[in-house]
Amino acid sequence: MKRRWLMISIVTALTTVLITIGLPRLISAPVVAQSNTNLLVSAAASLQDVLKEIQPLYQQNQPNININYNFGSSGALQQQIEQGAPADIFISAAKKQVDALEQKNLLIPGTRTIIAKNRLVLVVPANSSGVTSFYNLKDAKVKKIAIGEPRSVPAGQYAQQVLEKLKLWTQINSKLVYANNVRQVLASVETGNADAGLVYTTDAKISKNVKVVVAADEKYHSAIIYPLAVLKRSKNVDAAKNFSQFLSSDQAKAIFKKNGFILP
Numbered sequence: 316m317k318r319r320w321l322m323i324s325i326v327t328a329l330t331t332v333l334i335t336i337g338l339p340r341l342i343s344a345p346v347v348a349q350s351n352t353n354l355l356v357s358a359a360a361s362l363q364d365v366l367k368e369i370q371p372l373y374q375q376n377q378p379n380i381n382i383n384y385n386f387g388s389s390g391a392l393q394q395q396i397e398q399g400a401p402a403d404i405f406i407s408a409a410k411k412q413v414d415a416l417e418q419k420n421l422l423i424p425g426t427r428t429i430i431a432k433n434r435l436v437l438v439v440p441a442n443s444s445g446v447t448s449f450y451n452l453k454d455a456k457v458k459k460i461a462i463g464e465p466r467s468v469p470a471g472q473y474a475q476q477v478l479e480k481l482k483l484w485t486q487i488n489s490k491l492v493y494a495n496n497v498r499q500v501l502a503s504v505e506t507g508n509a510d511a512g513l514v515y516t517t518d519a520k521i522s523k524n525v526k527v528v529v530a531a532d533e534k535y536h537s538a539i540i541y542p543l544a545v546l547k548r549s550k551n552v553d554a555a556k557n558f559s560q561f562l563s564s565d566q567a568k569a570i571f572k573k574n575g576f577i578l579p
Contacts (some may be wrong), residue, residue: 352554355401357385357392359408360496361515365574373561380554388496390467403549404559406541409469413542426545430562432577433539434516435473438525440507446528452487460490461503461512470497473536474513480535517575
């Protein structure tokens, strides 16, 4: 009888030890990706530099998640998604495009969030002079003004709003040169192919070949925000949600701020 109780005591003690050792492993945070997972992020062109800088930082903690980017104008990316192009996450430079996808039931509910804000500025080539305000765009020496195509490029939509508010749109319309995305606007001014252009603060910040003349008054245009959402067609929803959450983390916010973005 004593031997039996001794055996029971030993088994009980061993079981307690095993549970104590094993439980931490059982309740540790779930691994997002057990093997290599590829995520495709369709994002506004103005996010190129900041997202590429954030990527290695994220992958230090999630080495099995490979991030691939598809940069372009928000309107073009929206159309691609509507036509069935693969993507896990969409980040627009305006709410209009995300609204459209939401209305078509293409987004996972609850995943939509704003990750950053921006400002619109008038830029000219770094070595130019004479343009000190938006009203100088009427001057005869200003022959070409680059903006994004307003129908598909948010930066172009904001530019049109500002120029209309200042009652300049009809006066300078013949000078306007339209670009497929905001980085093309920047390139046109950098190379001197345009005498002026309207880009985001963050675009002007990365170039030594342009200078900022003036920032547009925010009351003259819609709020410049970057909404993000996970797409229903994603085959890696958990990983997509994980990366989306990281973009709102303190680590990511620090990089956004360093690159000139305004935190939401």
